[in-house]
Amino acid sequence: MPSPRPARRKPTPRLRAARRIRFSGAMHASFHLAADLDRALRAAAAAAGLADAAAFAPEVRVADPKHGDFQANGTLGYAKARKLNPRAVADQIANALPAEVRAAFDHVIAGPGFINFTLKPAALLAWLNSFATADRLRSGASAAHAGQTWVVDYSSPNTAKQMHVGHLRSAVIGEAICRLLAFTGARVIRDNHLGDWGTQFGKLIYGYKRWADQAALATDAIEELERLYKLGNAATPDGSPELEEARRELVALQNGDAANVALWQKFSEVSLAAFQQIYDRLGIRFDHNLGESFYNDKVERIYRELTETTPPLAQISEGALVVFHPEHPRFKTQPFLVRKADGASNYASTDLATALYRTEHFKADGIVVVTDFRQADHFEQLFLTVRKWFAAKSYRLPELHHVTFGAVTGEDGKALKTRSGDVIKLKALLDEAEDRAFAIVSEKNPDLPEPERREIARTVGIGAVQYADLSQNRSSNYIFSWDKMLALDGNTAPYLLYAVARIHSIFRKAAASPHDPAHAAAASGLETAAEILLARKLVKFPDALRLATDTLRPHFLGLYLFELAGDYSSFNNADKVLVDEPAVRARRLLLCARTLLTLETGLHLLGLRTLTRM
RNA sequence: GCGGUGGUAGCUCAGCUGGAUAGAGCAUCGGUUUUCUAAACCGAUGGUCGCGAGUUCGAGUCUCGCCCACCGCGCCA
Numbered sequence: 001m002p003s004p005r006p007a008r009r010k011p012t013p014r015l016r017a018a019r020r021i022r023f024s025g026a027m028h029a030s031f032h033l034a035a036d037l038d039r040a041l042r043a044a045a046a047a048a049g050l051a052d053a054a055a056f057a058p059e060v061r062v063a064d065p066k067h068g069d070f071q072a073n074g075t076l077g078y079a080k081a082r083k084l085n086p087r088a089v090a091d092q093i094a095n096a097l098p099a100e101v102r103a104a105f106d107h108v109i110a111g112p113g114f115i116n117f118t119l120k121p122a123a124l125l126a127w128l129n130s131f132a133t134a135d136r137l138r139s140g141a142s143a144a145h146a147g148q149t150w151v152v153d154y155s156s157p158n159t160a161k162q163m164h165v166g167h168l169r170s171a172v173i174g175e176a177i178c179r180l181l182a183f184t185g186a187r188v189i190r191d192n193h194l195g196d197w198g199t200q201f202g203k204l205i206y207g208y209k210r211w212a213d214q215a216a217l218a219t220d221a222i223e224e225l226e227r228l229y230k231l232g233n234a235a236t237p238d239g240s241p242e243l244e245e246a247r248r249e250l251v252a253l254q255n256g257d258a259a260n261v262a263l264w265q266k267f268s269e270v271s272l273a274a275f276q277q278i279y280d281r282l283g284i285r286f287d288h289n290l291g292e293s294f295y296n297d298k299v300e301r302i303y304r305e306l307t308e309t310t311p312p313l314a315q316i317s318e319g320a321l322v323v324f325h326p327e328h329p330r331f332k333t334q335p336f337l338v339r340k341a342d343g344a345s346n347y348a349s350t351d352l353a354t355a356l357y358r359t360e361h362f363k364a365d366g367i368v369v370v371t372d373f374r375q376a377d378h379f380e381q382l383f384l385t386v387r388k389w390f391a392a393k394s395y396r397l398p399e400l401h402h403v404t405f406g407a408v409t410g411e412d413g414k415a416l417k418t419r420s421g422d423v424i425k426l427k428a429l430l431d432e433a434e435d436r437a438f439a440i441v442s443e444k445n446p447d448l449p450e451p452e453r454r455e456i457a458r459t460v461g462i463g464a465v466q467y468a469d470l471s472q473n474r475s476s477n478y479i480f481s482w483d484k485m486l487a488l489d490g491n492t493a494p495y496l497l498y499a500v501a502r503i504h505s506i507f508r509k510a511a512a513s514p515h516d517p518a519h520a521a522a523a524s525g526l527e528t529a530a531e532i533l534l535a536r537k538l539v540k541f542p543d544a545l546r547l548a549t550d551t552l553r554p555h556f557l558g559l560y561l562f563e564l565a566g567d568y569s570s571f572n573n574a575d576k577v578l579v580d581e582p583a584v585r586a587r588r589l590l591l592c593a594r595t596l597l598t599l600e601t602g603l604h605l606l607g608l609r610t611l612t613r614m
Numbered sequence: 615g616c617g618g619u620g621g622u623a624g625c626u627c628a629g630c631u632g633g634a635u636a637g638a639g640c641a642u643c644g645g646u647u648u649u650c651u652a653a654a655c656c657g658a659u660g661g662u663c664g665c666g667a668g669u670u671c672g673a674g675u676c677u678c679g680c681c682c683a684c685c686g687c688g689c690c691a
Contacts, residue, residue, distance in 0.1 A: 061630065064637095073633060080671070111634050112671070158691085195691065292691090320689055330617060330687080340689045347691050376618060377686055406619070407684075444653055472627065476620060477684075483640095484626065488653040490639035491627080498653055506650050547630055559628065562638085566655095573646090573655040614653080 029127040031140025032542040034060045034070050037117060040101045041072055041093060048096035050089070051082070062543050068108075068116035069536055075113045086113030121526040124535040125587075128594050129520050134601050141545055142185035150186045151358045152178045154370035155284070158195035159271035159291070160204055160225040163278050163426040165416050166372075169405045169478075172469045174370040175284050175607045176554040177403065181368075183605055184549050189362055190284075192275075193354065193369075194291030196268055200229065202250030204267070205260055206242070207232025209249075221270035268293075278426050281462055283607050290357075298353040299345045306338065306352075306385075309392040313385065314338060323385050336381040348382065355386045359398055366399040368552065373404040373475070403552050406477035416480050430462060436486055437461030440494075441614065448613070456614045460486075460494055463608040467493035470606050471558040491562040496603060497611055499565040503596040504612040506577050507589075514593040523587035530571040534591055537567045541598050545605075554606055561602045568595045 030036050041058035050056060059074035075093065079086035090113045097107070104123035110116050119127075131137050154174020157163050163171075182188045207228035216224040236243040253260040272289060279285065303321060306314035314323045319341030325331040338348045358364045369379060379402035390397045410416045418424055438457035445453070468485035471492070472478050488494050507514050526532050544560030547553075577588040600610050 059633095061633090064634080067634070071633090076633070076671085086671085114634075156691095198690080200690095318688070322688080334616090334687055335689095337689055342689080344689085346689065348689095351691095371691090372685095373619060374685060375691075378691080380618095404619085409684095413683085440653085445651085476627085479626070481626080487640080492639090494653070495639095498651080502651055502654085509650050543630080551630085555628085556630070559638090566638090569654060570656085572650080576649060578650050614651085 029130040033539060034543055037070055040098050044093045044096040048092045062540055063116060068118040070117045072115040090115050121532060124526060124539060127539045137601055138183055141183055144184035145181060145186035148186045148365040149363055150181045150366040151189045151191055151362050151364045152368045153191050153193045156193040160267045162222050165408055165424040165429055167426060169469055170370045171282055172466050173405055173474055176470055177368060177552055179605045180549045190286045192286040192289045194289055196291035197293040199250060201253060201264060202246040203232035203236055204229045205249040205263055206246040222274045281430055292350045295350040295353040299349040302349055302352045303339055305393060306389060313388055325384050331381055336385055351382050364398045368401045368403055370403045373406060376404055401552060405474040408480050409477055411479055411481055433461035433465045434458055436482055456611060459609045459611050460497060463493035463497060466607055470554045473555050496561055496565050497614060499568055500599050500610050501614040503592050506592055510578055514596050519586045519589040519593060522582060523590045524583035528575050530574040531591060534567045534571045537564050538594050538598055557602055561599060
C-alpha cells in the first residue's frame with residue numbers, strides 16, 4: 001500500500017512502565033482492553049511452556065459481535081509455522097490465561113483455532129464506570145503519543161486568492177488529524193504553510209499599481225486582489241514589455257523594495273483575515289502561518305548542506321541543482337529539482353528548509369503534511385532526500401507522513417464546478433450548506449424559534465460538509481452531494497447529531513444530568529440484549545481511536561460513531577429508558593450518558609460541533 | 615513508456631493490514647408508535663469483490679499478467 005502509514009513507535013521505558021501499572025482486571029478496567037488481552041495472551045503462551053513462546057503474536061482484533069468482542073488470530077499462524085494443531089495450541093494458551101482475564105471475559109476456541117473473548121456484563125459495567133468523562137478517556141488514550149511533538153501542515157492556501165472547494169479536504173482532514181494526535185497525548189503544532197511567495201506577485205503588484213479600487217479593497221479585499229491579478233495576468237502576455245515590467249516588480253519585491261514589500265504584507269494580512277473567517281466556521285485555529293516566504297533566507301543552507309557531503313547528495317544538471325536517488329527505480333532518473341537554473345528557489349527548496357525548521361525549532365517527533373494525491377511524487381522525493389541528508393548531518397529524523405486525499409468531484413465524476421464553470425468558493429459552499437440545513441430544520445421542527453433554527457442549521461450544515469469528507473476513506477475521490485451529506489439516514493452528520501440530540505432530550509425529560517454519578521451508583525447489572533450490545537460497542541472506542549490515529553485515517557472513527565449511533569438507536573427503540581424501576585432506569589441512563597460522552601467526544605475529535613436539540 | 619490511486623449489491627461506500635457464511639446506507643418491497651424527538655427502529659430482495667493465473671490450511675486483502683477511470687513524471691505548488 002503506497003499511502004503513508006506510521007511505523008509502530010517503539011515504546012519508551014516510561015510508557016512500558018505505565019503499561020505495566022495500567023494492566024488490571026475487571027475491578028479497575030484499563031482503557032484499551034484489546035491491548036490487555038494481547039499482553040495476557042503473550043504471558044499465557046510463556047506460562048503454557050510453548051516452544052519459542054516469545055515469537056507468538058496474539059493478533060487480537062475486534063470481532064464480529066456474533067463471535068464475541070475480541071478474537072485472537074495469532075494461534076493459526078503460530079501453529080502453521082510449526083506444523084502444530086492450531087486448536088490444540090489455542091487450548092494450551094487459553095488454559096494458561098491469567099485469572100483477571102478469566103474473571104472479565106468468557107472465552108471459547110472456535111473455528112480453525114481462533115480464541116474468542118466476550119466481556120461479561122459486570123466487566124462491561126466496570127469499564128463504563130471507569131471511563132465516565134472526556135478527561136478520563138483522554139488520559140486513557142494519551143499513552144500513544146505522550147511526550148511527543150507533532151507538526152501538522154494543512155490547509156495551506158495561496159494568499160491573495162479566495163479559498164475554494166479544493167482547499168476543503170486538506171482543512172477538514174488536517175484538523176481532524178490534529179485533534180486525534182492531541183487527544184492521544186501529542187503536543188500538536190498547527191502550521192499553515194501558506195503559498196505567499198512566487199512569480200504571481202509580480203503580476204499582482206503590476207495590476208494593483210494600475211487598477212486598484214480602494215473602495216472594493218475596503219469591502220472585499222480578496223475579491224479585489226483576485227480581480228487585479230486577473231487584470232495583471234491578462235496585461236502581461238509572454239514576451240511583452242508589460243511582462244518585463246511585472247518581472248521588475250517581482251525583483252524589486254525580492255530585493256526588499258519598501259513599497260512593494262509593504263504591498264505584499266498588505267496582501268498577506270487581508271488574506272489571513274479572510275481565511276480566518278472560513279477557519280472560524282470550521283473550528284480551526286493555527287498556531288503558526290509560516291508560509292513559503294518565511295523560508296526565503298533559509299534555503300542557502302540547504303544548497304550548502306546538500307552539496308558538502310561526500311559524495312554530494314545534490315548535483316548540477318542542466319544548470320539546476322538536483323537530487324537523484326540511484327536506488328529508486330524512477331527517481332534515479334526523475335530529478336528532485338531543489339534550485340532552478342536561474343538560481344531561484346522553488347517549492348522543493350522551501351519544503352526542505354521547512355522540514356529542517358520543524359525538526360530544529362519545533363523539535364518535531366512527527367511531521368504530517370496534508371495535501372492532495374497529485375503531490376505524492378514530490379513528497380516521496382522530499383522525504384527520501386531528507387532521510388539521507390539528516391543521516392549525513394546526524395540530525396535527528398522525525399517521522400515523516402504525507403497524508404494524501406483524492407479529488408472532490410461533482411455527481412458526474414468530474415471536478416466540482418459551478419454551473420457557469422467557475423471554481424466554487426468555500427465561503428459560498430458553507431453558506432449553501434447552512435441555507436439547506438436551515439430549510440430542513442424549519443420543515444422538520446417549525447416550532448423552534450428562528451434564532452435556534454439558525455444555530456442548528458450552522459452546526460448541521462457545516463458538520464454535514466465536514467463529515468461527508470471524513471466518513472469516507474480519504475484516498476478515494478469523493479463525490480460531493482448535498483442530498484447525501486444532509487440525509488437523515490445513513491452515515492451522515494445529521495444522523496449522528498440527531499442521536500446526540502435525542503439523548504439530551506431524554507435527560508431533559510428526566511430532569512437529570514448526564515454527568516450525575518448517581519446513575520452509575522444506582523445502576524443494576526446489564527440485562528437486555530440491546531443494553532449489552534450497546535455496552536459492548538462503547539468499550540471499543542479505544543480500538544477505533546487507535547486505528548484512526550495509527551493510520552491517520554479519521555474515517556475509522558467516523559464509522560465507529562455511526563455504528564455506535566445505530567446500536568444506540570436500536571437500544572432506544574427496544575428499551576424504554578425512563579421506566580419506574582429505579583435500578584433499571586439508572587442503568588439505562590448510565591448507558592445514555594456514556595453513549596452521549598462517546599458520540600460527543602468522537603464528533604469533537606473529528607472537528608464537528610454538537611447540539612442538545614435539533 | 616514509468617509510476618500513483620481507484621474498480622466490491624442498481625447507486626454511494628465500509629471491509630481494522632491474510633481469517634469464520636463479504637457488510638452498511640440509499641433505492642425497491644413489507645412491518646413497528648395511546649411510549650423518552652418516527653429526523654427513528656425491525657425485516658426482505660439484491661454479489662463472478664474489473665478479468666485471468668499463482669502463493670497456502672485459508673485471498674476482496676499478497677504475487678504476476680491483462681482491462682478500465684482519474685492523476686503525476688525538469689525548472690508551478
